[in-house]
Amino acid sequence: MNKLDAKTDHYRNLARTLGYRSRSAFKLLELNKKYRIIKRNFFVLDLGCAPGGWMQVSKKLVGSQGKVVGVDISNIDEIKGTHFIKTDIYYSQNMDNLIKYFGRKIDSVICDISPQVIGVRSLDHIKQIELINKCVQIMDSILSKNGNALFKVFDGEHAQQFKRDLKSRFIKFKATKPKSSRKSSSETYCVGLGYL
Numbered sequence: 001m002n003k004l005d006a007k008t009d010h011y012r013n014l015a016r017t018l019g020y021r022s023r024s025a026f027k028l029l030e031l032n033k034k035y036r037i038i039k040r041n042f043f044v045l046d047l048g049c050a051p052g053g054w055m056q057v058s059k060k061l062v063g064s065q066g067k068v069v070g071v072d073i074s075n076i077d078e079i080k081g082t083h084f085i086k087t088d089i090y091y092s093q094n095m096d097n098l099i100k101y102f103g104r105k106i107d108s109v110i111c112d113i114s115p116q117v118i119g120v121r122s123l124d125h126i127k128q129i130e131l132i133n134k135c136v137q138i139m140d141s142i143l144s145k146n147g148n149a150l151f152k153v154f155d156g157e158h159a160q161q162f163k164r165d166l167k168s169r170f171i172k173f174k175a176t177k178p179k180s181s182r183k184s185s186s187e188t189y190c191v192g193l194g195y196l
Contacts, residue, residue: 025057037149038058038110044058045071047109047110048114059079108147136166140169151192172192173193174191175190
């Protein structure tokens with residue numbers, strides 16, 4: 001087993017041991033420890049939430065007084081203390097109902113969304129850029145002033161423009177790759193703190 005496989009297996013096995021639904025839970029834990037994207041009592045929207053690893057982490061971070069809502073086109077098993085909406089992010093009526101559910105604008109938007117990848121990086125990149133640009137539109141309608149955000153972006157020709165657009169919306173911005181990401185992965189995580 002090479003070092004990359006060992007690292008991958010480590011996070012996968014650790015997720016299983018700790019009861020997380022995905023190894024990506026450790027990406028959110030790592031990034032949140034450094035940047036405090038989600039805090040206690042926050043209201044959090046998780047776009048592209050399946051299978052639910054980020055929702056599990058978010059619920060622990062916000063505590064009993066916070067709210068976590070996940071949105072995905074795929075079903076997920078229930079996560080106690082959270083709310084799941086099965087819908088396409090392009091279906092605007094359900095997206096418009098989010099503020100009604102939360103009762104106010106929210107504190108954090110997190111987005112680990114991916115398209116159904118076909119293995120052609122350029123095409124996968126374009127599709128993912130389309131998805132996250134739509135998620136930014138949703139963020140603009142629901143995130144409170146000084147709120148925070150976390151977006152995954154695939155590397156490619158449109159990534160820098162996406163980062164510039166997102167950066168312009170926040171007081172502080174950082175593009176980073178957590179240690180728990182696979183080295184071979186083309187993903188970068190964009191952290192925005194202090195929504196303008």
